[in-house]
Amino acid sequence: MNEMILMVLTGFAASLCIALSKNKHTFRNMIFITAPFLVLLQNITYQKDSLVNEIKIADFGNGLSLAVVDSPNMVATLFLYVASILWLFAAFYTLSYIQKNSLKKSTRFLSLFTLAVSSAIGISVSANLLSLFIFYELLTMATWPLVGHKENQEAKKSARLYLYYTLGGASLMMLGIVIIWKYSGNMNFQYANGMLQMVPSNLQKITMAALLLGSSVKAAIFPLHGWLPKAMVAPTPVSALLHAVAVVKAGVFAILIVIHNVIGLDLFFQSGIYKYVLFSSGFTIIYASIRACGEDNLKKRLAYSTIAHLSYIVYAGCFSLLAAVLHFLAHALMKIVLFMAAGIIQTETGKKKISEMAGIGSMLPKTFSAFTIMSLGLIGLPPVIGFVSKFQLLGYLPNGLSSIYSSIFVISGMVSAAYLLPIVIKGWFELSKTKKIKESNGMTVPILIITLSACVLTLLN
């Protein structure tokens, strides 16, 4: 069996094993940790066979197939690496979190978690639109019970909302896929720019709109972003890996692929669709940034910040893949640390609201320093990787554009500071009377490693 297929299927197999393991917790935990190791290993040792283009997992006849690509392009490779590496860290974090919080129904949780990340990996190596769609929906299904894991009324409502949004997006995407398949017969990503040319021009706009809208649900572009803040009721590992890295990044990945491989940049600009994309993502950036300033719940604030940064990536992706990909990587790293830190704060001190978080810095120094460093990165300050991505982002915006579009980034950088800085300052510089609490290593170690690597990456550029 081809190595790429093996890599994709490892995750699914692991998920199944975990699901069947019932009460043997040690065994289950071991599988949970080894799965990302294996996937990462396969990822690193993967040799590209440049002759073969796509490898079919299942053939549905008529040109439809579930296939993975043999040599992923830049965006796909990056997504693959990000997903697999962060999965490893998140695995350690999750196990610690479960143990510390005595999370109920942990077997179901872990199995679905693995399934979700495996689907994300499948998305990254899909070879055609249909495979992308299949893995996309698999991701939805796997994450839906995770969102509602706590099983109280609020969780159920958020899960319901999540499913509605994503199913709506799925329907739209299906429309786009069907139209493309009908007219071009071939949905393979390797044949870039060819797909949409064959669609008659009256349908082209509809197809583009359908595909873009469908994937913007997961990418949380206004006005389809409503599910993300609500989905924060999920336990933090879910928020950290899935809603900061896997699910939303899958959405952004889909948009990038759609713009660059399916629609093609020429058609994108010619047809004028780019104006809508730029407008909505620009609006999202500002809206979400401002909204973030008003939230008191830490995770909700981070959720809005995620929404804003995803729109950065989409915005940049309209012009240059390189800048988008850089911010993709940078944001994934930074956000996962921030969310993990929020989880640690909640686990150790039980605090969810920022107004209660005075003096956290002295209570949980390691965690909070990681949080601080990564917030600085999100604002765009060196030596964290966020600086590099922001710089490149600004550089790749075309000079001919009116400065309104470009000044969005400057303004939003300031607003990011407005919502991140108070947390940092409150944590470090406001005095509180509580004592220092011992931090558990399980959760902090992954964070610190990620933080450091982010800094190192900057220097290496």
Added chain:
Amino acid sequence: MIFAIPLSFFVGAVFCILANKKITAKKIAITFALINFALCFQGNFVNNLLAKGSFGLGGWTPPYGIEFFAEPIGLTFVCLVSMIGFFGLMYAGAIPSKSKQNNNLFFALTLFLLGALQAISLSGDLFNIYVWLELSSICAFAIMGYRTKEGAFATFNYLLAAGVAGVIFLLGTGLVYGASGTLNLAQISTLPNPGQSISSGFALIITSLLIKMALTPFHFWLPDAYGNSPTKTLGVIPAIVTKAPAIILFKIALQLHQNQINWIAFEFFLPLMGAGAVIYGSLMAVKQAKLKKILAYSSIAQLGLVAIGIGILDVKGTLIQIIAHSVVKFSLFCSVGALEHFANIKTIDELKSTFQKSPILSWVFIICGFSLAGIPPFAGFFAKYYLVVSSLEKNNFFIVAVILLSSLLTAGYFLKILENIVFTKYTKKLKSLIPKTIYFPIVFNCSLVIIFGIFLPKLISALEGLA
């Protein structure tokens, strides 16, 4: 030799009546179902499906004789009936009967019903169709009302509707016969000069088929019938009985759509009615509390999709939808019946304890739910896919929107079920009272949902171009 297939069921029915305590009716029924199954799926089964051949009963050729006409769509349905029949019988056998009477008559009637359904799809002329249709309806009433009080109420509406439909069908047949002199579909389709009466005749025929199919606005009998039918029948009736009229309609449409019928009207109305069914069924399903009623309305919605497929003359989509829906609804109805009979779970709220009582059935719900919503890689997805493709070809964007919306609407009513199953508080594990024999048909069927999701499109594509 095509006729051997339904014949096996008929023979079995006869034997069932003669069954005694040792060789119970159940065993006979299942044996004959197996025989039927083997006959259908023998050897080079795909090639069999592609076979086209006609065969006159008793050697009498048309237009006087009764012709059995085998063609791919019909044969597909035959195989479907045999498969579902087999599983349905297993399921019915696993449900212990409440009173002490023997089940001979029950099984005999079921076998007869199945045979009749198969014979319908092999028929080539109108009268034949009528006969078998009415026979199947009678068997269905009998089974549904079989010595249970709730069944009796359920049957009454069905009886009315079927009766009316039958009369209309006869009327239409009469008109057609009078105008063309023959009842054979193939011959009718080659008539050079169709007149007004043939068109109106077929209009009546089609209407009656729609009533039997429970398409909006003729659906009023379905919720009560399915909602109140006894548990034993749940395996056989809901899944395929309403599919037979659909298949007939499809065949008629495909064969006659050029000339005879005022197809423009039907091209316009059928998809609209189908769309209406989708929306109405889903919306009404949201309000229901009883599980069986929800599934009944859901059937209305899914049948709406079938109607849309027929209306736009899409072979692949309709076939996949029929097969997928039969399989899915079979699993769902059987699970619901099992839960109601053994675990006393009748409404959505009571579903909360499902996961403890029977994890397997919970998984069945989850998988079937996702298939209904049209999520890949389950079977329902490809049905919707091809339907959308065909509606795009006809440039009918409203239908496209409805098809795409259907997954959202399905989620609307199914989500509550799924939520109650998945998100339940962890309590002490309750004993599961559901016997293992029930599981086998359900689980097997459910796995078919997944398997069909992967293999069916290819299969059906092989039948392409056979309109």
Added chain:
Amino acid sequence: MANFENCFYAFAIAFALIAAMPKKYYLETPIAKIIQILAPLTSMIFLFGSELKDLNFLFAFIFILISLLASINSFHSKNKLQDCSSVFYAGSAIGVVTSSNWLNFVFCWEMMLLGSVVLILANRTTRSLNSGIRYFYVHLLSGSMVMFGVANLPTSEFDNVIFANVNEPYTLMILIGFLINAAAPPFHSWVPDSYPNASPTANVYLSAFTTKAAVFALIKFFPSFDPLIYVGCFMGLYGVTLAMLSNNVRKLLSCHIISQVGYMIVGVGIGTSFSLDGSSAHAFSHILYKGLLFMTAGALIYATGKEKISQMGGLARQYPFIFWSFIVGALSISGAPIFNGFISKSMIVEAAHLLHLDPVVKILNLASIGTFLSIGLKMGYYAFLNKRAIKVKRIPLNMKIAMAITSMLCILFGLMPNLLYEILPNQAVIKESIYQPWSKYHVIHSLEILGIAILAFFIFKKYLKPKDKKINTVYIQIFNSICNILDSATKLLQGTAERNKKEISQGFKNVFASAFKDGRENSNEKNNFSQNLAIVIFLISLFILVST
């Protein structure tokens, strides 16, 4: 990227070492402090061994020098955060002036922001917290503007780039970014707001780097850009006026920075190689004497525990050391002969004179008068000479050493100007020989200025007496109002979102009648509006769908 000069790395390593030091170790041993002193020394060695020349060399040299002196000065303080951040700050400033490409430049520019903010915040008072936050935002704006402008540059040439005009938006942004850091009005308010709130020993660091790095950038990229002359002139006068009105001793000195930087900017604006040299020389001298003045102010605060001049007095008798150091600094800043201000300040004025920009000359002279008035006389007289004695506390030895060394340097450069002239970028003085520091004209001119100032002081003594009154700056008001606007915008957005969500979901609930209540009927007459709205929306979308 990542080819920093070795000078930078010395500081980076020092930062890492101090930051990683456990607290106990830090408090009990002087190792951290020693590292803090060693870092500039090592860096200096690297500097002389490197291939930097001209402008880079000059600025790097003076930055390293002042960080050495400042670290000696802060030897006694036990604030780990302050030590780390000051090393970070110094290192990044040196990175700015030794950078060889744009990426390095912007990278270090932003890191300067980080270092200085934490340095201010390290004081851990409420006021420093608030002003630190404001500082952060202002400088973030500057950094973003620079980053934005740099990112949009058409070429990535770094070394010989001169922006002659600001036609392109990105050039304008870069200019504004630099000007914010250089404290040009209207972006100057952060200086008097944040510098007085840092800890006294941190002030020496703070005053030296940010503004001078901005001046470096202006010299490098915007020479002979004419509007800068006017900006500089305005700054010169404005700073001095603010200083004269200040009561807090550090605020006075901080406002004064604005004035002196104004001088440098005028030099940049004039643009001849002579005037550019003048700016560089003035930056050099300014760092030295301003550092000295801040050191004395820090010593005063340490000794008396008070920050306002109105609360001090008669300290000359008790602290002669501080007094004499202060005299050296005050005279340097005013351009008295023998001290280094004399040799550098007049270069700019002379350059203006050579180009016949007479109004500029007059304004600059006026600013000089004001300088001596505010610092030398106001502060000197009221803090040291006015008869009022307060409780004493000995100042630590390290401060004395630092002040002594700095004073000596001031005098050294004042007496041997060629030492400075040789390292000036354009070597204008030596080559062109149009300027002689010790010419009779200059000496007399500077003594004139001093004399007029003394006269003015005694005439207007009543008005110049420091009073303890509070001035609520406009800057803080603007900042607070921006925060309020942001706040209300957020609340508005939140409110609308909540309300709309409720209405829309209510509408949906009614359309799918009682869908979310299990099986029960739910008739809502109240929500007819939402229901109608939902229906209308649906119809409209249908219409759109149909018409495509």
